[in-house]
Amino acid sequence: MPPATSTTPPSTIELPAIPEHGRSGPVRLPRDTRAALVAAAGERLVIHATADPDVVTIGATSWVGALAVPGLVVRVMPRVSVTNFFAMLGAGVSPEAFEHEHVTWSDTDELIDGVAYFAIRLIDSATMRGLVHGYVARDERMRTIRGRLIVEEFARRPWAAAEPQCRYDEFTADIVENQLFRCTLQAMLSWPQLAPQVRREALRVMGRFEGVSDTPATKHTTPVAVTRLNEHYEDAMRLSRLVLQAMSLSHEAGDQQANSLMVDMDDLFRRWIVQELDLRLAPDLRIDGDEDVWLDEGRAVTMAPDLVVRRGSEVVLVGDAKYSVGADGYLASRDYLELIAYTTAMGQSTGLLVHCNSDRSPESEIVIRNAGTRILCRPIRLDGSYAAVCRSLDGLADLVRELADTPTEFEVPVLVRARR
Known part of the structure; x- marks a missing residue:
């Protein structure tokens, strides 16, 4: 049951983080505070209007941390330890x-x-x-010549000969x-x-x-x-x-100042999975997470898989890492569709979908009708101990090695370009 509308602006609002996409109860805010919050929220928070123009509700997205505007601090806690x-x-x-x-x-x-x-x-x-110190190039007018005299500048400004322009390298901590x-x-x-x-x-x-x-x-x-x-x-x-x-974030609207320290858990989870797997699979296999893949033969449509596993120059597995899950506990259909497109374009018979916490995990393996493509789903639960997380990552790395050693059934040319 949502809390009653407050008559004065609270100093702190606690919101649950994704995957629940939590929302606060109704909050009455002064006009200046509300305007600063709307301007500063961006994609970090969703500000919902109500029938009362002075009352809003605040929804969490995948961003966790805190955002502060005058008179209000909104906090979003991660769903992990x-x-x-x-x-x-x-x-x-x-x-x-x-x-x-x-x-x-x-x-x-x-x-x-x-x-x-x-x-x-x-x-x-x-x-x-x-x-740590290092050499930094400096240009400075000096009474005594140091380093190299900039002759061009001296010719342009001969009246400044008393303090000629010099260029030198300074060993400094700056x-x-x-x-x-x-x-x-x-x-x-x-x-x-x-x-x-x-x-x-x-x-x-x-x-x-x-x-x-x-x-x-x-x-x-x-x-x-x-x-x-x-x-x-x-x-x-x-x-x-x-x-x-x-x-x-540093939004200024007149005298209104906003500060934030917020982290996108979707992006953080993806980068973390890439780096942890890359560390465990080296040197035999490496993980690329910064490539664009051509979907069509005409090279008009590109995609960006999270995990491209290579042995040398050969692609041996493709996958995605998803922190967010559907509200019903199942991975959203679009996550499957994206991975099916990756596997088809890259000539892989198996795709790997790594996901985070969910109350009801999806099937560990599904087979795509009329295609035979296997999609393997593996969870990395982040609500337990760090030792348990490390064991899950070790098991995931073992699975990647096993899949990398399994020959693909498709022979489709892979078109990859470096992401700018």
Whole structure:
């Protein structure tokens, strides 16, 4: 039974996350708060109007985390244990990151604080012995010549000969890796309800980045190349980029400011499955999750399967990873149809569908009428222990190896192009 309409705006609204697509009860909001919420929600939340123009209900999608606008904080909790959520959030992070005190948050603690604390600890661990330095090209007007004199500039502005333009390489900590960490710490400190102990940790670690330039989050959308010099930064850089993506919302409407830290569980589950399988199947098999596949011979229609399993250059299996399931507990028909299209276009007799929690699991195997294509469905339950999740992933990797060793019955040319 939905709660009664509140007369004053609540400071917090708790929503269940997908797969239930939970919705709040009716909430009365001031006009400015409602306008800011509608403008900031995007695809993260669904704002439903009611007969009363001042009352709305708020629906959850596949995004979990929190979104804050003046007078209101909307929270969406994941339908997985906190430990498993952090394991997914750290997809590609070394397993050692979970063997110490990094993941100490319980299911009753604030999720945003836990995400921030996890990222801070990784940045702290990566930089505690000092910041990585590198050479950065500088252009500067100087009274004494340093590096290379820019002759063209000198010819154009001879009256500035007292301070000629010079170009030189400076060995400094103000490099993109450290700028990424500083930007991440600043983003987390901007969260208005960050727990005091987490804020203190962030400020303590921030002190190491004195002299590192402030940069916008948009500068860090491309991964930094990992080298021998910065390889100990790798885990922290990967998680920092994900946190910046999750906190990328900064909507301004007049004096209204919105902040968010929200993660798309659909996308997170897909990337996590790809990386976990790739880790377990290497080096004999590899998983590609960044390809477009041509559906038709005329190359007019493309598709994007989540899992393309290869042995060398040969495609041996195709699959999809779906966190979301239908409201009745069954995988949606379109998920089957997508996988049937993948298997047909790529000449595979079997497709693999990996799904997440559901109260009523689909059939483990179905055979497509008039085609004979097998669709295997395997669950990865995320509401149990992390050890149980790892066992499920090991079993899934064994199944992929078995299917990869089974010859396909179809001989259809595979047309694949790299996704831009």
